[in-house]
Each structure stands twice: as C-alpha cells, then as structure tokens.
Amino acid sequence: MSEGCEGALYVVATPIGNLEDLSPRAARVLGEVDWIAAEDTRHSARLLRPLGIDKPLVSLHEHNEQARVETLRQALDAGQRVALISDAGTPLISDPGFVVVRELRASGHRVIPVPGPCALVAALSAAGLPTDRFLFEGFLPAKGGPRRQRLTANLERQETVVYYESPHRIQATLHDLAALFGMRRIVLARELTKTFETFLDADAATLLARMEADPDQARGEFVIMVAGAEARGDEAGLLAEGEAWLAAMLAEGMGVKSAAAVVTARLGGRKKQWYQCAQALKDRDA
Structure with missing residues (x-):
C-alpha cells in the first residue's frame, strides 16, 4: 500500500x-x-x-x-x-x-x-462567529432537564459554543436557548453541503418563530453555534448596563422573570440578583 x-x-x-x-x-x-x-x-x-x-x-x-x-x-x-x-x-x-x-x-x-x-469545522468556517477559541459540546441531552443544565453551564463562556442537534429536537432546544440566552446571537447551519444548505442568524426566539412559520427550516441535521458571552467589565459599569437593559425591556412589556433571564445571558452574574433588580425597577415605575 x-x-x-x-x-x-x-x-x-x-x-x-x-x-x-x-x-x-x-x-x-x-x-x-x-x-x-x-x-x-x-x-x-x-x-x-x-x-x-x-x-x-x-x-x-x-x-x-x-x-x-x-x-x-x-x-x-x-x-x-x-x-x-x-x-x-x-x-x-x-x-x-x-x-x-x-x-x-x-x-x-x-x-x-x-x-x-467535518460538520463542526464546515459550519464554523462560514458562520461569521469567532473561531480563535470555541467549545464543542456535541449532541445535547434528549430530555429537557439535563439539556437545560448543559446549556446553563455554558452561559458565561466567552468563546463560541457549538452543539449538534437533530430535527426532532431543534425546536425544543431553541425554546430552551431563548429562555436562557435571551438576545444572544445564534447561527444555525443545516443540511451542510447538500442541496438545501442553509445558515440562519438571529437570536433564539427569532429563529424559533421562523421555524414555526416555515416547517421546512426544521428539516435536516443542525449545527448550533452560540456567540460567547461578553467579557465582564467593572461591577459599577456592569450594573448600569444591566439596569439599562432591564428598564428597556420592562418598558416594552416584558415580564420581570424574562427580562432577568435575558440580562443574565448577556452579562452573566446570578439570575436571582438581576430578577431583584428588575423587580425594583418595576416597583419604582409603578
């Protein structure tokens, strides 16, 4: 040979x-x-x-x-x-x-x-997300509880995080991503190198709504790429940024719990603390 x-x-x-x-x-x-x-x-x-x-x-x-x-x-x-x-x-x-x-x-x-x-490398090469550092998590657990635990463990990772997902669970996974990561940028790659290869780029809730409107977007095997969390700055600046986000979302009618989840995903920290901050802002403006 x-x-x-x-x-x-x-x-x-x-x-x-x-x-x-x-x-x-x-x-x-x-x-x-x-x-x-x-x-x-x-x-x-x-x-x-x-x-x-x-x-x-x-x-x-x-x-x-x-x-x-x-x-x-x-x-x-x-x-x-x-x-x-x-x-x-x-x-x-x-x-x-x-x-x-x-x-x-x-x-x-x-x-x-x-x-x-390799689907992982092919997806990253065309996603437009940072690739100097990334975390590959493979397939997420099939059951909701363990899946959310795995996702939560990566909320504050600053590198791009990559998952594989099947068409049978992609919508459930996007629902969990929306609840945990809020407005974090996500790129979905599906049907890589095939006729209907598609890259979708938005926050999880927007991607989920697109799939619900067009079921064809839920077909095929998926590579999910989640933008890393932003580096945390000084505590005062972080608090001011978080309060600004919370105030804007509350003003648009978002609930306290949901707003706190979005800010936690974006800025890190403890969700309970952001919830208390959001509740205080809501009570102040009541």
Missing part, C-alpha cells in the same frame, strides 16, 4: 452531504485496505458503490464497539489494513471510534488519520 504501513487502522473522513468532498486520498485508501469498519454497513455500501469499491464491511457502532476491539487487534497483528468510517464526516467526532482508537494505540498499533469533511 502506498501509505507505507502494514497492520494499520486508517481513520477516514467521508462526505457529510456532497459526495465530491471525498478526497482522492480517502478514496484510494478505502480501495486499498483489506476491509472496512463502518457505523452502518448499508449506508456505507451506498457510498462506496459509485466509487467501484467492493470491500468486506463490518459494523462498528456505539453498541458493539468494545466487542470489536479484539477483532481489530487480531487483524492488525496479522498485518491487515482496516479503514474506520462513520455514516458521515470524521469518525470519533460525536461518532463511534474512540474506544477502538484508544485501545489499538495503547497496544502499540499504528492509527493513521485521513482527514476530510
């Missing part, structure tokens, strides 16, 4: 939508390995067929990954070359493969990356 290494695992990135994004190197490696470990063998067979690649496929997913370690170790010991692919994008990025890579490296086997498409 031209990669110059026998008995190796190749971690191969595959397209996230547009098949033309498969690199020539990835296509060559997939055509030269002895067999391929795939998240979904039926899905991967459809990817490989147009390339003329007919290799044995073995499933490797979250439910059998640990059991596959010994099979892969024996294959590499015998000098075989194996490719690891996921359904789309780069393996191990919110996809199976971590256990296999960890165990094979620990036992002295070579693991070779074949880089390529």
Whole structure:
C-alpha cells in the first residue's frame, strides 16, 4: 500500500452531504485496505458503490464497539489494513471510534488519520462567529432537564459554543436557548453541503418563530453555534448596563422573570440578583 504501513487502522473522513468532498486520498485508501469498519454497513455500501469499491464491511457502532476491539487487534497483528468510517464526516467526532482508537494505540498499533469533511469545522468556517477559541459540546441531552443544565453551564463562556442537534429536537432546544440566552446571537447551519444548505442568524426566539412559520427550516441535521458571552467589565459599569437593559425591556412589556433571564445571558452574574433588580425597577415605575 502506498501509505507505507502494514497492520494499520486508517481513520477516514467521508462526505457529510456532497459526495465530491471525498478526497482522492480517502478514496484510494478505502480501495486499498483489506476491509472496512463502518457505523452502518448499508449506508456505507451506498457510498462506496459509485466509487467501484467492493470491500468486506463490518459494523462498528456505539453498541458493539468494545466487542470489536479484539477483532481489530487480531487483524492488525496479522498485518491487515482496516479503514474506520462513520455514516458521515470524521469518525470519533460525536461518532463511534474512540474506544477502538484508544485501545489499538495503547497496544502499540499504528492509527493513521485521513482527514476530510467535518460538520463542526464546515459550519464554523462560514458562520461569521469567532473561531480563535470555541467549545464543542456535541449532541445535547434528549430530555429537557439535563439539556437545560448543559446549556446553563455554558452561559458565561466567552468563546463560541457549538452543539449538534437533530430535527426532532431543534425546536425544543431553541425554546430552551431563548429562555436562557435571551438576545444572544445564534447561527444555525443545516443540511451542510447538500442541496438545501442553509445558515440562519438571529437570536433564539427569532429563529424559533421562523421555524414555526416555515416547517421546512426544521428539516435536516443542525449545527448550533452560540456567540460567547461578553467579557465582564467593572461591577459599577456592569450594573448600569444591566439596569439599562432591564428598564428597556420592562418598558416594552416584558415580564420581570424574562427580562432577568435575558440580562443574565448577556452579562452573566446570578439570575436571582438581576430578577431583584428588575423587580425594583418595576416597583419604582409603578
């Protein structure tokens, strides 16, 4: 094999939508390995067929990954070359493969990356949000309570925060983001590299209203990118800015609780303190 290494695992990135994004190197490696470990063998067979690649496929997913370690170790010991692919994008990025890579490296086997498409990187590159520092959180919990806990933990992070989300939960997640992050800027990327690729850029409540008005906007897999919190300044200046925000929102008819949530998301601090401040402003103007 031209990669110059026998008995190796190749971690191969595959397209996230547009098949033309498969690199020539990835296509060559997939055509030269002895067999391929795939998240979904039926899905991967459809990817490989147009390339003329007919290799044995073995499933490797979250439910059998640990059991596959010994099979892969024996294959590499015998000098075989194996490719690891996921359904789309780069393996191990919110996809199976971590256990296999960890165990094979620990036992002295070579693991070779074949880089390529990744929804996280593609979304960030076109979102117009800071990318010098970012936090990738993967998929959020399916249930509301744990999901809100995870989101709340990132309220004061100053770097861009990135989540993956499914079409089945995107509206529930936007509802939680609206309640917790208020007017914070959010960029949604969906159907990346596909025909209906879309970037939506607004606060969470506006994005949710757009989806409710146009259900097609809730289709596809999503990358959610949340702008980082602004750096906190001196306490006096922070209080003055927060009071100005609260006064403006109360004047527009927003409730005390909602206004406090928005200011907490924007400026940080404790929501209880901003609630008390908002209530005091409301009582003063009553």
